[in-house]
Structure formats: C-alpha cells, structure tokens
Amino acid sequence: MKNLSILVVDDDPVVRRLLQQRLQRENYQVQVAKDGHEASELLGSRYFDVVLTDLMMPGGIGGLEVLEIAKSLYSTIEVVLITAHSSVDTAVQAMKKGATDYLEKPINFDELFLKLDKISNLKTILRSAQDLQQAMDTTENVASQTIQDLEMQTARLQACLDSVETVLLDDSLDEDIRIAKALSLLAEK
Amino acid sequence: MIKITPSELNMIAQYIHEISGIYLDQSKSYLFETRLGSIAEGLGCKSYLEFHAKAKKDLTKNIERQIIDAISTNETLFFRDKGPFELLQHKLLPELIDARTPSTPTLKTTLKIWSAASSTGQELYSIAIILKELLKDASRYNLKLLGTDISDNAVSQASYGKYNKFEIERGLDQRYLQRYFTLFGDSWKIKDEIRAMVNFRKLNLMLPFTALGKFDIIFCRNVAIYFTLEDRKKLFNKIADSLADDGFLVIGSTESLSGVCPRFVPKRHLRAIFYQKTN
Ligand SMILES: C[S@@+](CC[C@H](N)C(=O)[O-])C[C@H]1O[C@@H](n2cnc3c(N)ncnc32)[C@H](O)[C@@H]1O
Numbered sequence A: 001m002k003n004l005s006i007l008v009v010d011d012d013p014v015v016r017r018l019l020q021q022r023l024q025r026e027n028y029q030v031q032v033a034k035d036g037h038e039a040s041e042l043l044g045s046r047y048f049d050v051v052l053t054d055l056m057m058p059g060g061i062g063g064l065e066v067l068e069i070a071k072s073l074y075s076t077i078e079v080v081l082i083t084a085h086s087s088v089d090t091a092v093q094a095m096k097k098g099a100t101d102y103l104e105k106p107i108n109f110d111e112l113f114l115k116l117d118k119i120s121n122l123k124t125i126l127r128s129a130q131d132l133q134q135a136m137d138t139t140e141n142v143a144s145q146t147i148q149d150l151e152m153q154t155a156r157l158q159a160c161l162d163s164v165e166t167v168l169l170d171d172s173l174d175e176d177i178r179i180a181k182a183l184s185l186l187a188e189k
Numbered sequence B: 001m002i003k004i005t006p007s008e009l010n011m012i013a014q015y016i017h018e019i020s021g022i023y024l025d026q027s028k029s030y031l032f033e034t035r036l037g038s039i040a041e042g043l044g045c046k047s048y049l050e051f052h053a054k055a056k057k058d059l060t061k062n063i064e065r066q067i068i069d070a071i072s073t074n075e076t077l078f079f080r081d082k083g084p085f086e087l088l089q090h091k092l093l094p095e096l097i098d099a100r101t102p103s104t105p106t107l108k109t110t111l112k113i114w115s116a117a118s119s120t121g122q123e124l125y126s127i128a129i130i131l132k133e134l135l136k137d138a139s140r141y142n143l144k145l146l147g148t149d150i151s152d153n154a155v156s157q158a159s160y161g162k163y164n165k166f167e168i169e170r171g172l173d174q175r176y177l178q179r180y181f182t183l184f185g186d187s188w189k190i191k192d193e194i195r196a197m198v199n200f201r202k203l204n205l206m207l208p209f210t211a212l213g214k215f216d217i218i219f220c221r222n223v224a225i226y227f228t229l230e231d232r233k234k235l236f237n238k239i240a241d242s243l244a245d246d247g248f249l250v251i252g253s254t255e256s257l258s259g260v261c262p263r264f265v266p267k268r269h270l271r272a273i274f275y276q277k278t279n
Helices: A013-025 A036-045 A063-073 A085-096 A109-168 A175-188 B006-020 B029-042 B048-057 B062-071 B083-100 B122-134 B152-160 B165-169 B174-180 B229-241
Strands: A005-009 A029-033 A050-054 A078-083 A101-104 B109-115 B141-149 B181-184 B187-190 B198-202 B215-220 B243-251 B264-269 B272-277
Touching: A005 A013, A005 A036, A013 A029, A029 A036, A036 A050, A036 A063, A050 A063, A050 A109, A063 A078, A063 A085, A078 A085, A078 A109, A085 A101, A101 A109, A109 A175, A109 B264, A109 B272, B006 B029, B006 B048, B006 B062, B029 B048, B029 B062, B048 B062, B062 B152, B083 B109, B083 B122, B083 B215, B083 B243, B083 B264, B083 B272, B109 B122, B122 B141, B122 B174, B122 B198, B122 B215, B141 B152, B152 B198, B165 B187, B174 B181, B215 B229, B229 B243
Parallel strands: A005 A029, A005 A050, A050 A078, A078 A101, B109 B141, B109 B215, B141 B198, B215 B243
Antiparallel strands: B181 B187, B243 B272, B264 B272
C-alpha cells in the first residue's frame, strides 16, 4: 500500500472508473465521489491526503468549491485539479487559493503518478520535520528545567561562599569564632 | 558546487565571527557550503578564497549582509516557551508599573522594553500583545518597544508583520490570532494597533549600544548561544549597563549566566527565571 489516501471527484463515470482503477493498480488507497456534494460529504467524514477533482462539475459544487471545502476542513490537504485546456487560467487562479497542482485533460497517467510521488515525498519530509521539532521541544523542556535548577543552586552556593569569605576576612572577630561562623554558614547551604 | 578547503574554512569562520560574533563549528563544512555556496556562485567566485576577498573589499557591505542572512538561525515562534510571557504578565509588568507610575496623574508612565535579537518579530509582538491585554488603556502609557537584529531579512519581515500559516500555527492561540491578526491572502498580518506599538531596526550586538538608552525589561534570548564564552561575557556586561537598576533581564530557557556575568542574580517565578542586577 502506498502512503497516500486519495479522493477522486469526477461527474464522468468513465473517467471516474479509469482513475480509480489506475490509482488502485499503483497501490494507492482510493475513494470516489460522483459530484461535489458527495465529495463534501466524504470529506466531512474523514481525512484524505489528496483530493483529485474535476474543475467543471454540474450541481453547484464545482472543483473550486471542493478545493475550498477541503482546505477549510484540513489545512494540510493537497488538492489537484483536472481541467480542460480551455480552463487552465481558472486552474492557475485556483493555485493561488491553495490548490497544489493541476492536470490537463486528457489525463496523462505518467504525469499524474509523478505529481503524486512528489506530494508523497513532501508529506514524508514534512512529517519527519514535525517529528524532529517535537523531539526537540521535549528535549528543550527537560533541559530547561535542569538548567533552571542548576542556575538557582549555583546562585545559592555563590551567595554562601561570599558570606563565608566576608566572615573569614572580618578582623573584628577572633579566628576561632570566624572559623566556627564560617562552618555554620557552610552547614546551612 | 565550490568545495571549501580547510584553510578557507578557517578563514571564512573567522570572517563570520568578525562581522557577527557568530561562532561556527568548523567540523561542519557542509554547513558553510550549503549556506554560502549559492552566494559565492552568484558572484562568479571560483573558490572561497576569492569569495572572502570579494566580501572584504565590498564597500557597500552587500555581500556581508547576504552572508549574515544566510548563516544566522532565525528560528523563533510566538510566545516561545510560554513561561517568560506568563512571567511578564503576572510579575514583571505589574511590578514595574507600580514602581514607575508618577505621583502626578497627568504624567504618563514610561516603559522601555527591548527584544535584543528579535529575529522575525514574533517575540516582540508577543510582548506587545501581553501589554495590550494587561493595560486597559495603553494610551495612558508611554510605551517604547524596540526589536533589533543583525539580519536585514529578519528585520524587514518583522517590520512587515506578515506570517505564513506554519509560523502562525506555532505558539499562537486562536483567541490572539482572531483578535490581533487579519487574514492577508494565505498569510496573516499583525493589526495596526499592535504594529504601531513597536519599532524594529538593525543592530549588531557585538558593537556598543549605549546609544539606545536604558531599558526596564530586556529579552535577550537564544542569541548568545551562538557566541563564544568571551563574547557572551562582554555582551551581558553591556546589557547590564543598558538595564535600569530595578529592571529585569530574561534569557533563553536553556541558557545560563553563571560564570558569564556576576552582575546578575537569578530569581525564580513559577516556571520561569529572570535576572536582576546585583547592587
Ligand atoms: C534563534 S533567533 C532568536 C529569536 C528570539 N529571540 C527567540 O528567542 O525566539 C537568533 C537571532 O539572533 C540574531 N543574531 C545573531 N547574531 C547577532 C548579533 N551579533 N547581533 C544581533 N543579532 C544577532 C540572528 O539574526 C537571529 O535572528
């Protein structure tokens, strides 16, 4: 199994079936939706790594709306739009709204798999960066507690040593008394 | 990619130390190559020897700026470590405001706060947000919030006050996000009411900074870790000169001043430590 779950959204049953078969053959986990409404329902019920959606679909919820819904539900979701050559401009606009990429019809599967590989690599890197950050935060938290304890202890010892020094240098006292006082100060630490 | 030789490595490391105080571990030669390589290539240099000579000769200091931007670690986040900001809100600011409020009610209370290595601004904006939350009427106060950094890129991003979703997601809670930021394309921009409270400018902490005057609170966090012990000693000595006698110093949560500057004593408050001057 590959590590990406993909939601395919297309109103054309032939394209839908084709995408599903080809992606499954590549070992991706695939679910399909026949229009924007079904897509938004599925998105509401679970997370997908990638949404592969047709740009133009009937029924009020087109590819741009699917993009918006997906992004508002999951900020890290990747949306790839499938578009006719004539609406490439719209697809470019969509990328400004957070779409990851677009594919022109007819779909070139090599190109699609290449794009999915890239997305997969990116997700892996992002994941390990987050793991590293998490590990670093934990280390930093523990280290900072230790350092704070040491810092307070050092300050206390320093203050104690300073007062011992003052006592030992105090000419107004007998030596015996100075030593006794110094020892009792040291005992308090 | 241009390869760096051991003697060039030594020379470049020394040069970087001279211009920024940053001490780089020479065992990490890949770090020099990955961070400086594209600048050197962009200048058409064939070797780091040539690159070094070009940088030193450049009177516009343009190359020096690029080098500093490339090697400085600007890693920061809003409300980093939380502790220091709780400290600020519940102890340092209330105490200072008490101490600084003039007996004549018409006079404004002045507070000067400095983020001494402000990077891309998150630290100073977090301080400003705390102040805004704490003071019901900020206009009754004369607030001077200054952020400085050696990196031009960092200073300009800080001044602009715009952050992408990764920068925003780290450390900032939803309540503050909604209250103090506006959505700007796919990024967030700090609102003018907070932006207007702060100032950012370029400053190299290795150089004298008495001209900035005295501050009531200084945050100098996670920058001295890049310096040698000797440079750290000099820096915190100068910081002691720039801090009001009853002022407070906050350093990074994994940093220590013991053996660095005897002019400061640590005090503990809940989960954070701050420093005051010994008298
Ligand atoms: C890791 S960031 C710390 C940011 C923030 N204080 C925090 O704790 O999150 C370190 C910053 O120190 C700056 N820096 C390094 N050397 C400096 C110098 N000599 N003078 C001023 N800033 C310096 C870097 O440009 C960088 O932005």
